[in-house]
Amino acid sequence: MASMTAKQLAEEYEKDVSKELFKYECLKDLDLFVLDNSIRESTVGQLRGHTIENKRDIFNEVTKCGFRHRIVASYNHQRRVDDGFVKELLAKGEDPEFLWAFSEVTEGISRKVPDQTSIPVGLLKMKEAGLRNVIFEIDLGNSTYNFEKFTVDDMCRLVEKWVKWVKTNLGSSSKVLVNFRDIPDVMPSQSKRVFHVVDFLARLNLLFGIMFEDQRGKSLPEECATWAKFIRKVMDSVNWKGHLLVHVHEKFGYMDATAIASLMAGANGIWASVCTEGASIGNASSCVTIINLVRLGNKKVLKMYNCSYLRKAAIRVTEITTGSPPHKNQPIFGTRATDFMFDLKPEEFDLASVFGEKAPVRITELASPQMILSRLSELFGKSTAFTLEIASKMKEMILEDLRSGRKEEYMSKVGLALLFDRSGGSLNEEMCDIIAADEAKNPYEKRLLEDIRQRWNEWDLLDAEHNDEKLQYDSFYNGFLAPYFSSLRCHDTKQALQAIDMDANGYVDWKEFLVYLKWAFRQYPDVEDANELLDVTFRKGLIPAMRDERILLKGIED
Template structure:
């Protein structure tokens, strides 16, 4: 039974004495399993320590006419800092020169690129005559090396139709992922950083691949989990760009991937989710994924994004806090995040959030006796964002602070950076989705 399979993957509920007696009655047994599964999911959401990779700089500018200037991006950086989020995506690099290149260069010049910064890059950009991805380091990885951005979000399509899988195969996919992870650890790590370089594998076509080639996905995930920990990725990522899947569709997929990670001994690996809005299911999908095996999100604070937007991190964290999750209340300042969501929306759209916007709209009711600057539910919010001293000088803005030692970068890389900004990949479309499954 599907419910029984999912229950075994999401959690291991305590053995019930009635199980043996009820196994002969499938209807009652199924109801009992579903009750057990519900309790296990709620317990996971209450105790989960979520990993939030902020994507406010990128998500809010996709298909938008605003947030494409350095001034806007620095404003958003300040909002991220004030919200207590200390892991964030600053750019997406491809064969096209864009504001992300100039912003990364500006951050480098100010000395604020450090071990908390991430950027997207392609897993592969070109194919040979046999439609097999080329192994050369992508332009995005080269740019990251030049800018000093050490954490790579490597985008891969596991069901890409441009690739001849009869020639590339699972072995080729795994070998290429391995080479990219080794490159990140070898070439992007800097001796003065607080942590070595890390990578995430973004299964960009996850919802397609789990329908068409689920075995390829799960076997490759298992092999990634068994990599040498020296260069193994920090985790996996995926998204549903259509927002069209139902919770009962995504949950078994997420649970099966988490099981593959656990079976490979990769229990500490992150599994991050990103869901777009479209059919009114976005936040429900995120919570279902978190309950089924994901352990974090990559999202903007507010809901703005391409088309109708996406499931922002604020609403997700508020729902976890409503369930009594102590880690959320201790780690994140939800009041400041809410204020940042309002300001960010106004910055990227030119207008206040719609009054009916959930959580941070003017009409949103959020237990007013709890929701105040002193804390929520009697638990004080952190006075300063966690690890603020690592990322910025405590109590200072970016304009006031001096570069930290770990943010320093060799000046002899400047010319290399400028040349990479002007570089082009022959025959490569100017989009970060160059190997999109289409």
């Protein structure tokens, strides 16, 4: 067989890639149903659980996203925060029409046979609270039940019994979903059980829909997609138009691809948290899934949900849950997700514009002088000191840092300001004010800065003027510089004081010192205590700044 020409390969490639990409076309017309699980999912596996206030804040965030259907509780015999939270919601007039809660399908299991008589406590608590919509959790694996003693038909009858109980006791308008909780364990060898139960529920025609999940995130996208495809086949075979919702956890990096693949294959909705925090090492968030649909051309979700708020909600729910913002590299809602990386041209699908944000310019060794200049103006406003000449020197300083083994960040206000200063610029009072006003978001950083400020205040009491946000040179030397310089009058000490006294007023201002402290924490966030932060500040920040060309040229007279 003769070898293929480049033209033939190109033609074959174009056909193949068109065929592969055509699979995504179905997502453009998908009416995505979202069952929000932010209140429940985000707390699973966390070292600190959610308080009622946390749940209230999360509920408000997801409501702003336009998610009407929200899971608000998971009931068992213990009295949980959920109990009080639901009562508070309903007392304030929240419509129970769109609120959901989990319940087991059995009150207990003995010798791998479920209790088929007692009303599950979840249902009783829902009735007491005034909730209507139930998510029944069922298992079809041999690890849970002995299906020789308790058959699949028995499971069908048990589910039917409690579905009808719900309709009678929680209201005829109540909605029911059934979640196949252990589907990854069942499908490889007992898929007929799943199809049998789905067929029964579809013919029953009393359910709102069916849910399934990959609890441990171990399944490949094609596996989950095939589950969705064949479950939908069963539903279609009896002409049942119920919802099919997918939920995926993270383990090996497939979660978002798996959620999208399942939607392409037959699922029409997701049940997920708006952020990734959740069981295992996270879940495929509704924020990421929805924005991918937008990126692929789905305009329906733009009308159904407040897509411009999704990023803010995901960030806020992460902060409520963990006490910290999302990881900077988190897709869609991490701080780097909207950055300009190589130039200032927006991409074809511009995330920043979707969220109504201005994309920040990322300052790395790849940044051009124009990008550096743009970032300076963005953070500190327009200034005649910000020129292409100084930006070019800053670019050279970045490269020189890397060549000399100095690895730093230049994106933050303090990082860029010190780069500007080291490259021949002069930090003015306005820049220091902006950095000082930029409050520490990390609780640990805040505590360390408070410890150092307390030490500062103790030395301030020895000055002639107190509480003036300044220390005289001798007080600053005795309080902070003495471990690093032999005496107040030596040449090196004078250089250090001039480096930190940016306005050259003969004092060290707190906001001037704060520039270096904040820089030190940004560069070395794993410092153990305030003493180590000070050590890093002087050894890694202030002492190298003494070698600043500006200081060397200016000189200091003894």
